Amino acid sequence: MTSNKTKIFIDGQHGTTGLKIHERLKDRPDIELLELPMADRKDLAKRVEIAKAADIAVLCLPDAAVKELMTALGDADVCVIDASTAHRVADGWTYGFPELSKEHRKKLLASKRISNPGCYPTGAISILHPLVEAGIVRADSTPAVFGVSGYTGGGKELVEIHEKTPNVEPFGLYGLELTHKHVPEMKKYSGLSHAPLFVPSVGHYAQGMLIMVPITRDITTKATHAADVQKALSDHYAGEKFVTVRPFADRKWLERDRFLRADRLIDTNSMELAVYANEIDGNILAVASLDNLGKGASGAAVQVINLKTGVDEATGLAVAAQ
Numbered sequence: 001m002t003s004n005k006t007k008i009f010i011d012g013q014h015g016t017t018g019l020k021i022h023e024r025l026k027d028r029p030d031i032e033l034l035e036l037p038m039a040d041r042k043d044l045a046k047r048v049e050i051a052k053a054a055d056i057a058v059l060c061l062p063d064a065a066v067k068e069l070m071t072a073l074g075d076a077d078v079c080v081i082d083a084s085t086a087h088r089v090a091d092g093w094t095y096g097f098p099e100l101s102k103e104h105r106k107k108l109l110a111s112k113r114i115s116n117p118g119c120y121p122t123g124a125i126s127i128l129h130p131l132v133e134a135g136i137v138r139a140d141s142t143p144a145v146f147g148v149s150g151y152t153g154g155g156k157e158l159v160e161i162h163e164k165t166p167n168v169e170p171f172g173l174y175g176l177e178l179t180h181k182h183v184p185e186m187k188k189y190s191g192l193s194h195a196p197l198f199v200p201s202v203g204h205y206a207q208g209m210l211i212m213v214p215i216t217r218d219i220t221t222k223a224t225h226a227a228d229v230q231k232a233l234s235d236h237y238a239g240e241k242f243v244t245v246r247p248f249a250d251r252k253w254l255e256r257d258r259f260l261r262a263d264r265l266i267d268t269n270s271m272e273l274a275v276y277a278n279e280i281d282g283n284i285l286a287v288a289s290l291d292n293l294g295k296g297a298s299g300a301a302v303q304v305i306n307l308k309t310g311v312d313e314a315t316g317l318a319v320a321a322q
């Protein structure tokens with residue numbers, strides 16, 4: 001008797017992103033995980049063979065290892081979800097952010113080559129794409145994007161440094177060449193004609209991130225109020241389960257009524273957008289909160305797996321069973 005479970009192979013299953021995807025899928029009755037023995041985890045021929053036997057292969061590997069595998073896989077019929085940066089702006093690949101638009105969700109359903117978004121771009125694009133589309137942010141402007149991530153964002157190497165180095169930096173800016181590998185996807189899927197200025201940072205905590213986009217007068221098309229920004233975002237994400245927009249000026253979830261915690265949504269696939277403003281000066285700030293390992297990586301991959309396999313995107317349950 002052949003199984004009607006979806007066969008999934010997670011390449012890089014023991015890494016930071018792969019482990020979390022494994023955790024989310026291992027007890028699912030609708031999924032059969034195909035696994036290689038630990039000793040074979042870097043054997044290209046065996047990885048290709050098992051990927052071809054799968055319905056979906058999720059690649060949680062460094063870019064170079066992804067490119068090598070894809071060269072060997074060629075146009076094999078398996079659906080590939082690539083968590084690396086290798087194909088995010090590549091032709092023939094669909095960006096794995098279903099909330100981009102209704103048409104985009106349909107495109108994802110039809111695609112067998114899907115690139116999982118980067119963690120910072122998930123936040124930046126979620127803010128900029130609807131605002132450019134609504135004609136609030138000018139497509140030819142240069143928005144600034146600032147982000148802070150927990151150290152798991154840097155994979156096993158950065159985890160090891162943060163957990164073993166005495167006097168490791170409590171907080172540090174990086175990407176100061178202003179050429180971070182996430183800039184091309186931020187530009188493309190935000191609908192900008194110019195690269196945004198992006199400065200990431202890492203804090204000495206494990207998981208969770210905040211992405212900040214100032215909506216200043218120099219990037220908007222006309223005089224803009226915070227309520228316009230909040231409405232454009234709310235309209236765009238109406239009905240979405242994973243992206244929610246806080247009511248404007250709602251402070252009730254701020255820690256001690258002041259602090260927006262970076263780790264509030266960890267171990268979830270949720271992302272929250274919030275708009276803050278000083279209406280007298282006309283300055284507006286949009287902020288996205290998410291888990292770098294949730295909606296920023298593993299959760300996003302599982303959401304796409306759910307979309308592709310026809311189960312509920314949020315629960316993984318058969319749609320009729322809810």
Ligand SMILES: NC(=O)C1=CN([C@@H]2O[C@H](COP(=O)(O)OP(=O)(O)OC[C@H]3O[C@@H](n4cnc5c(N)ncnc54)[C@H](OP(=O)(O)O)[C@@H]3O)[C@@H](O)[C@H]2O)C=CC1
Pocket residue numbers: 011012013014015016017018041042043059060061062063065083084085117118119152153154155156157292293296297
């Ligand atoms: N961490 C995060 O927040 C996010 C990560 N990503 C992306 O996901 C991908 C994985 O990242 P992450 O999980 O953080 O990285 P890790 O370094 O934690 O894990 C990478 C995994 O890939 C394995 N690996 C490396 N080279 C090969 C190879 N040639 N063949 C098979 N396996 C190999 C490693 O095995 P071993 O350890 O045994 O060498 C390890 O298990 C990267 O492309 C990263 O950019 C995307 C979004 C967010």
Ligand SMILES: CC(=O)N[C@@H](CCC(=O)OP(=O)(O)O)C(=O)O
Pocket residue numbers: 083084085117118119120149150151152153154155158182200201202296
């Ligand atoms: C804190 C940290 O180092 N973060 C990673 C980004 C994590 C991520 O989104 O992964 P991708 O590499 O797949 O894009 C970085 O800035 O390179």
